[in-house]
Amino acid sequence: MSLAVQPIDDSETINPEAVRRDFPIFSGSTQPRRFHYLDHAATTPKPSAVINSISDCYAQCYAPIHRGLYPMAEQATSNYEHARRTLQHFIGAASPDELVFTRSATEAINMVASGWLKPRLERGDVVWVSRMEHHSNYLPWQLVCQEQQAQLRFIELTEDGQLDLDGTPELFAERTKFIAITHVSNVLGTENPVATLCTTAREYGIPVLVDAAQSVSHIELDVAEMCCDFLAFSAHKMFGPTGIGLLYGRQERLAEMAPLQVGGGMVDSVGDGMEESRWAAIPARFEAGSPDMPGAVGFAAAADYLSSLGHERVHRHIVSLTRLAAQRLMRIDGIRLLPHAGLPASGIVSFTHHNMHPHDMAQIAGEAGVAIRAGHHCAQPLLRRLGLTATARASFSVYNDESDIDALIDAIISAQRVFCE
Amino acid sequence: MIAQDLYKETLLEHYRHPKNRCDGPIQDADAVERGANPRCGDEIEIGIFLQDENIRHVQFRGRGCAICIASASMLTEAVAGLSVAGTRILCEQMHDWFGDIEPAAGALLPNGLQALAAVRQHPARQKCVLLSWEALADAIDKAGRE
Known part of the structure; x- marks a missing residue:
């Protein structure tokens, strides 16, 4: 690799x-x-490079990561973190700490909706999604808006299936607290101008999450250029294994986000009884439970494979x-x-x-x-x-x-x- | 012809020329009930016309795939003239047959429904068959309450 x-x-x-x-x-x-x-919009077959990389993990170097002190455990940990760095370069992130391994793109989006947006969303606030969202980039926002009595509004589409940004003048209004948008529609195939949208949103201080599930397999992603705050995609739609996904979040955003799941590996010190516990640093804070090392390695192998194709x-x-x-x-x-x-x-x-x-x-x-x-x-x-x-x-x-x-x-x-x- | 196992000629005939299908709302029925499958957007409305304890006539309207429409069309022929109690049993047998609860139930069904047998091999399409039968069962319940 x-x-x-x-x-x-x-x-x-x-x-x-x-x-x-x-x-x-x-x-x-x-x-x-x-x-x-x-x-392929549903899921992709796997090349030998990915299958072998996963099989090698189990056959040659399998041990608990971030926990064991013996050589194989150290190697397994190193493979896991190497996978994170491979994906960091794959999407142009500034630091590997901005990448959280999740079960899926869906889980990544739910983490942001519940862990970042919910505590900040107040009655009457507005969250925008596009009319062309997959349910996974729609329902988490609908739920959080219902819970907080906020409004979920649509960026509608023009006749030819493009985002009607001209018809959405309130998009960057004061009550807008968040925008969630797909990079490529899984039905229409439309590629949205996410970089333009994110750049403008940042000028207004509005965070944007980009769902890259449909673009990651054939469009080069660069989160710095895209100017997004969060980005989510899954491995299985880009020749990688099923069951692992990725959340990218700008460091300051992830620092503000509450963990959705707590448990092993995400905590530094655990309080007695009602004493408060102290969470681990980012990104471990968001990866409770034994991480999916073979999945991460396969994910990185898929990124390498795609890069090798160009x-x-x-x-x-x-x-x-x-x-x-x-x-x-x-x-x-x-x-x-x-x-x-x-x-x-x-x-x-x-x-x-x-x-x-x-x-x-x-x-x-x-x-x-x-x-x-x-x-x-x-x-x-x-x-x-x-x-x-x-x-x-x-x-x-x-x-x-x-x-x-x-x-x-x-x-x-x-x-x-x-x-x- | 490919797909001949699933799309038997009898089934296609019912799809191309459905029996007892209404283009507009079903009028003057004793009860009308609707079944919908949000996964594929199929919607079937079944209207029953009773005479004493018997089903005199059944009409349907709606949209759906070939299997859904054919099943509804076959239903209208299969239950016309049956007693309400017998129809209810037939609905249950269809449910058991397609839900794989009772694979032998198929043997008890009238010949007019045998063309649907191949659909049992395609679990994703079983709901297409059952949509109209579930609406029929609901319509019978509704008529019984009124």
């Missing part, structure tokens, strides 16, 4: 077939034919593929693309068909070896606003190529034959 991984290949374009070979799930004997996985190249490949998919879907009679999907700026294209339910399309596609998603994508406030209850969604990654789009289009046409004749 190195802290600043350079792309292994300096050519301009990605070779999807070569990248695909890094992922054992696509060559496993359980796959009778080519498996067209197009559900963010720019990955992003270009995914966007051009998604645009091609959108163009070809549009040509199918009855298909309607969701706003902004006409020219996707990320790896997601959502669509509906006037005569087929998304679940039926996804079922037929699934049986043809094409994995797409159907449903509300945990974004009910958005779908309600769009007048929809469910969509089909294809989301692309670095090893997808035109043959995956061919298979998707064939599957939708097959579904039409089944349902529309």
Whole structure:
């Protein structure tokens, strides 16, 4: 593991077939034919580099971290903290102490809502989210607003699925205490101008949390440039293991935050009875319980893997593929693309068909070896606003190529034959 | 044709040409109840028309996937003419069959419902089948209270 991984290949374009070979799930004997996985917005397969790094932890260096004094425990601790530093560089944080390992992006957001915002939120205060939030960056804020009798308000969307910032003049008003915004929508694929928004918010002294779950796998993150106070993402959506996520918080913000969970490893001195206990320093204060060292190591291996592919190249490949998919879907009679999907700026294209339910399309596609998603994508406030209850969604990654789009289009046409004749 | 196991021709026929489906509100029913699946947005309304202790006629309206619509359409045919008590038992059998509580329950069901059997292999779609049956059970309860 190195802290600043350079792309292994300096050519301009990605070779999807070569990248695909890094992922054992696509060559496993359980796959009778080519498996067209197009559900990356939900979760991503794992490359051997990640799988092996985790397996090595258990096979070669496994011991309690931050606790044992014998050599293997020291090595395990060092691997865990090395993973934190790898991720620090991956997102451009000033210090490793600004990174807290969590179970998921969801847990990270809940920690901020309950541990930072709740004690500061008063009756009548306003918290803003966008109309396109995933439930995980919506419900924690809704709950805390309900508890504190504050208001939760939406930044609505324009016709083409962008944030309607011009239509939200009260965004930086005095009662605004917090803004939570997704970097990339998991339904529309819209990339939001988070750096502009965070920079302005900072001028007004309003903290912003950016949900980077959908952007981390293909957009280079730089928290200093983005100017956010908090940022959250999970490992499993960027080729890393399931069950671990990350909260970035500016040091002064984390210092203000109360721990959501207490227990082993997060405390310096424990008081007798009703005597007060003293919490450990940041970030250990927020990592109660035995930390997930193999998960953290796998997480860092995923960051290294992505860096070795090169963010720019990955992003270009995914966007051009998604645009091609959108163009070809549009040509199918009855298909309607969701706003902004006409020219996707990320790896997601959502669509509906006037005569087929998304679940039926996804079922037929699934049986043809094409994995797409159907449903509300945990974004009910958005779908309600769009007048929809469910969509089909294809989301692309670095090893997808035109043959995956061919298979998707064939599957939708097959579904039409089944349902529309 | 792919997916022939799940989307049997009988099922597709009911989806393409549903029986006893209303485009507007169900009028003059003895009871109307609605079932909704917020996960996929499916919504089915079932209206029952009684004659003494029997189900004379059933109508449905709503939107849903092929399985949801076909199940509602098959329901309207399967229960027309049954006694209220018999219909209630049929609702319970459907629930047990699809909830995997009683795998043998399928054998007791009328032929007109057998095309739904394949859906049991797809746990994520079982709610699609049961939506209309749950609304029917609710409608029977409602009629009994009134």
